[in-house]
Amino acid sequence: MIDTQKINDLSNKIKGLVGSxxxxxxxxxxxxxxxxxxTKMELVSxxxxDVQTEVLRATRLKLEALEAKLAAIESSTDSTIDKTINKPNA
Structure with a gap:
């Protein structure tokens, strides 16, 4: 989780300034x-x-597809109801 290399680099720079x-x-x-x-900040690499960003992107795409499907189903259902209601009695 923590980039210890960056901490070590900073430590080495300080060590170079301080010496012995x-x-x-x-x-x-x-x-x-x-x-x-x-460590307390709970940083991520x-x-x-990047993995979580990709998961979020894929989830958004699925959500958009499901919203489009739902809109089509609702439209189809509304159209069927309108036809049934407006149908003349025989």
Whole structure:
């Protein structure tokens, strides 16, 4: 779910700035803090997002097809009812 590569890249950049100074502990804490924050956000990967986007697109297409079918059935039913009501008695 979480792109740990991006977290590691950010961590490495901070590590490069800090070097082997006492600030190395700060870098470790920042890394842990960022990882924890991203985990709590319940982020999804780009792949998961794209899959859900495709599912939504397919669902919309099915909904539109069903709406068209329903409209045709309703139209046909209305037409049949009108013919029955307006039929002269023999």
């Amino acid at each position: 100074s006492p600030l190395a502990d700060v870098e470790k804490n920042i890394h842990a803090l960022l990882k924890s924050a991203f 780009r792949e998961e997002f």
